[in-house]
Amino acid sequence: MAEPGSQGHTAGPLLLLLLLLLPPQALLEGPLLFVALVFRHGDRAPLASYPTDPHKEAASTLWPRGLGQLTKEGIRQQLELGRFLRRRYKAFLSPEYRREEVYIRSTDFDRTLESAQANLAGLFPEAAPGSPEADWKPIPVHTVPVSEDKLLRFPMRSCPRYHELLRESTEAADYQEALKGWTDFLTRLGNFTGLSLVGEPLRRAWKVLDTLICQRAHGLTLPSWASPDVLRTLSQISALDIRAHVGPPRAAEKAQLTGGILLDAILSNFSRAQSLGLPLKMVMYSAHDSTLLALQGALGLYDGNTPPYAACMAFEFRGSSREPEEEDGENVTVSLIYRNDTSSPPLPLKVPGCPAPCPLGRFQQLTAPARPPARGAPCHGSYESTSPPDRWSILWKQARGGQVHLCLTCPGPSSSSRIYPRRDQVKQHTQRRAMKQPFNRNSRRQKLQGCPPRPSTRSRSTLARGHVCSQGHQTQLEGASKGKGMA
Ligand SMILES: *[C@@H]1O[C@H](CO)[C@@H](O)[C@H](O)[C@H]1NC(C)=O
Numbered sequence: 001m002a003e004p005g006s007q008g009h010t011a012g013p014l015l016l017l018l019l020l021l022l023p024p025q026a027l028l029e030g031p032l033l034f035v036a037l038v039f040r041h042g043d044r045a046p047l048a049s050y051p052t053d054p055h056k057e058a059a060s061t062l063w064p065r066g067l068g069q070l071t072k073e074g075i076r077q078q079l080e081l082g083r084f085l086r087r088r089y090k091a092f093l094s095p096e097y098r099r100e101e102v103y104i105r106s107t108d109f110d111r112t113l114e115s116a117q118a119n120l121a122g123l124f125p126e127a128a129p130g131s132p133e134a135d136w137k138p139i140p141v142h143t144v145p146v147s148e149d150k151l152l153r154f155p156m157r158s159c160p161r162y163h164e165l166l167r168e169s170t171e172a173a174d175y176q177e178a179l180k181g182w183t184d185f186l187t188r189l190g191n192f193t194g195l196s197l198v199g200e201p202l203r204r205a206w207k208v209l210d211t212l213i214c215q216r217a218h219g220l221t222l223p224s225w226a227s228p229d230v231l232r233t234l235s236q237i238s239a240l241d242i243r244a245h246v247g248p249p250r251a252a253e254k255a256q257l258t259g260g261i262l263l264d265a266i267l268s269n270f271s272r273a274q275s276l277g278l279p280l281k282m283v284m285y286s287a288h289d290s291t292l293l294a295l296q297g298a299l300g301l302y303d304g305n306t307p308p309y310a311a312c313m314a315f316e317f318r319g320s321s322r323e324p325e326e327e328d329g330e331n332v333t334v335s336l337i338y339r340n341d342t343s344s345p346p347l348p349l350k351v352p353g354c355p356a357p358c359p360l361g362r363f364q365q366l367t368a369p370a371r372p373p374a375r376g377a378p379c380h381g382s383y384e385s386t387s388p389p390d391r392w393s394i395l396w397k398q399a400r401g402g403q404v405h406l407c408l409t410c411p412g413p414s415s416s417s418r419i420y421p422r423r424d425q426v427k428q429h430t431q432r433r434a435m436k437q438p439f440n441r442n443s444r445r446q447k448l449q450g451c452p453p454r455p456s457t458r459s460r461s462t463l464a465r466g467h468v469c470s471q472g473h474q475t476q477l478e479g480a481s482k483g484k485g486m487a
């Protein structure tokens with residue numbers, strides 16, 4: 001694939017030819033407006049060992065930086081990815097890092113933080129290794145604690161709704177059938193590895209596979225039972241497990257709790273930058289195979305392949321040089337690019353149901369079911385939903401029971417505040433109100449206006465920063481939060 005930076009010089013006659021060949025409604029890719037990148041960390045040490053692992057004793061010499069840590073090879077892979085990105089976005093990005101132009105966020109793991117830095121060293125010459133000390137500039141990588149990371153790591157383990165969805169997948173006939181076919185294999189694997197594979201057989205099988213793949217990648221001899229056949233079966237088992245996590249049934253609802261959150265963030269990063277006219281051009285997310293898999297699940301693109309180290313998915317937003325007649329004002333397209341192999345050009349991915357490049361409106365429409373609903377998704381209490389008032393309506397509903405009066409014109413410290421109450425705070429506040437002051441004095445006035453009472457002075461401290469209002473209109477909903485357990 002041509003790199004965008006290099007196009008446009010010799011394109012004249014070719015473009016004309018292309019125009020003649022294109023079906024009338026096809027969009028032409030215009031100039032790049034915005035890029036979001038999500039990549040997996042580079043090569044790392046295995047995450048774990050198993051009881052009969054022949055290399056177990058030597059682990060501290062084999063992996064001097066520790067299990068799960070980025071290796072030298074991993075650093076090299078990220079540098080290479082960064083250099084590829086520099087070539088691809090040469091004409092798009094400024095030659096040097098500018099903080100208002102590029103934002104980098106990583107999960108809070110050594111290997112992803114280091115990967116981000118190595119990548120940036122490839123992307124920006126002034127952060128490159130060996131650049132003269134006087135010119136060297138480090139580049140910031142942002143993160144949040146793992147327990148608070150809703151964007152790149154998903155709180156699946158602690159999410160009851162997700163467990164329900166997962167159970168539905170693992171109880172499905174095709175899953176059970178596949179599992180049954182592997183019973184003997186898993187029993188043998190248990191014997192070979194000394195692992196107990198009851199309980200979470202697939203997860204443990206995946207860990208064994210991970211250990212073997214890491215060891216093989218570093219030239220270590222695998223035990224004789226770990227034949228190519230066994231490795232192949234292990235990766236099929238692992239794909240079954242992944243499919244249960246990100247695929248059907250109810251893939252979209254699973255995505256709302258996982259990869260759809262990131263997808264939503266990427267779309268809002270773009271639209272925010274556009275609508276506010278920000279100079280932001282690129283967001284980079286340094287994360288894990290699970291992040292990419294969840295994203296693929298949300299896009300309906302999971303195909304059984306696990307993203308290799310330093311695999312990178314790019315969302316390229318472009319102005320389109322022509323407006324299609326049927327979609328009003330649709331002048332932006334989204335292209336998905338997947339780089340999972342350094343020896344060939346990156347793959348353009350096609351979102352099911354949309355031509356590539358996909359008009360943004362169509363893309364938003366197609367991915368809407370996989371993105372969290374405006375009212376927020378279960379297990380994401382502090383997730384910043386794009387339509388905040390509903391959080392307020394839940395508070396309101398809990399406080400009053402029954403019918404929900406959703407007020408979009410309530411008094412608050414700042415109507416432009418984009419900070420919403422965390423669910424635990426809402427709950428606390430509601431309980432307090434229910435116990436001590438079901439309706440305060442000014443509630444009648446506000447009730448007439450369809451507004452929930454202001455938090456009292458007592459409870460305002462918990463909510464002060466989270467009092468959410470937006471101006472403009474007022475509406476009434478029945479059972480706004482019905483059906484979605486906000487557990
Ligand atoms: C595997 O099975 C063999 C034969 O039944 C037994 O001798 C061996 O101890 C088993 N290994 C493990 C790790 O359970």
Ligand SMILES: *[C@@H]1O[C@H](CO)[C@@H](O)[C@H](O)[C@H]1NC(C)=O
Nearest residue numbers: 103265266268269280283384
């Ligand atoms: C991207 O979107 C997420 C979710 O809305 C937000 O937390 C993050 O700050 C945004 N990043 C930038 C650089 O705008």
Ligand SMILES: *[C@@H]1O[C@H](CO)[C@@H](O)[C@H](O)[C@H]1NC(C)=O
Nearest residue numbers: 033318319320329330331332
């Ligand atoms: C797309 O059209 C909207 C109005 O319809 C305009 O505000 C925006 O700047 C346009 N964007 C591009 C990239 O042309």
Ligand SMILES: *[C@@H]1O[C@H](CO)[C@@H](O)[C@H](O)[C@H]1NC(C)=O
Nearest residue numbers: 303305306308338340341347
């Ligand atoms: C890259 O991804 C594509 C699409 O998922 C897949 O067909 C291909 O086998 C992958 N290649 C590597 C090296 O992982």
